Each structure stands twice: as structure tokens, then as C-alpha cells.
Amino acid sequence: QISAETLYVRAGLLSDEPQHGNEARDAIARDPKLTPEQRGALLNVYDSFVASGARVPPPA
Template sequence: MATLNVGGLGEFLREQRRHAQLSLRQLADAAGVSNPYLSQIERGLRKPSAEILQQLAKALRISAETLYVQAGILDERRDTDGVAVHTAILTDPALDERQKQVLLQIYDSFRKENARDGERAGTDAEAGGALRAVGENESQGGTPS
């Protein structure tokens, strides 16, 4: 487990609070913590518990896992299947349902396109290697196989 990154967490919380257009007092009330305590967390002076982080995440409408990673409680996982992106899009309160569906379709189409390009690049590299081997064999006086 990583050490607590309290300063980075505080900055992240402040940024998320401002993005949500909440005052310090509004977020403190929504999360059920005192105004001074939240201020100390944002300034990197206090280490909140996992429970407090969960309350803050709920009030900010972000995942608790995101705050746990910021606090160093959890290691960041690599999102190889796009689940975190899907979750972020589906839970974004600033988007309506149509916008969410359009974004998901675009995101999925880019992922599929990149996967095809990756497969094609692998096939091209194998073919290129085989052609180089034939060319080297011919330049050394051998016959192609």
C-alpha cells in the first residue's frame, strides 16, 4: 500500500469541489463533515478516513475509488477494458441521456478502430520481417524459399 498523499488529495478535492460549483461550506454540509475539517483536508493538514473520503465522493458525485487512489489508499488500476470511462460518462450529471449514449458510441468506435489498427500493425510487422528475411537470403546468393 502506498503512503498517503494528503497534499495531492487536498488539491484534487478542491478542484473537484470547484468543478461541482460548491462552496467549502456546501460540500462540508453535503458530506456531513465540519467546515474547518474539510478546509484542513483541502490544505493537506488532515488525513481523512476511508469513510470520510466515501462521504466526500458521494457529495461530489465521483467514485470513492478515485479519492482512494488520490489519497494513496488504493493503487491506480489500469483500465484496459474501458469500464472506468463508461462509468464516468454514465454518471456525469452534466450530460443528458442522449449525450451519454453518443459519447459511449464514439468512445467504443475509437477503441475498436485502434484494436483493428493494432492487429493490422502486428500482421504488417510479421509480413515485413518475412520479406526482409527473403530479401537478405537473395542478396546473399540464396534462393527464396
């Protein structure tokens, strides 16, 4: 068997080298409560938000 994380690395969805500032992606990719399909979907949404430059305003 092959781990989901290894599949993500091979598919180019996850780097096999540690990246600073990518804790959200790492947490999604490693969450055992999510199915591989759910992880992929969340990573796609996260990446699209990051790529669009979406910003969350600071709390008031």
C-alpha cells in the same frame, strides 16, 4: 422512474458488473451534467475509438 444507468444496462450499452479498465465509460455513463442522449452519443464515439484500436501518442 428508471435511472439512465439502468436503461443503459438494459440496452446493452453498460454492464451492470464492475469492469476494470473501463473508467472512461463509467464516468460518461454517470456524469449528471450530461443528458441521456449526450451520454449515449459519447459512449458510441468512445466505443468506436476503442474498437478501431486508435492510440494516442505519449507526450513528448
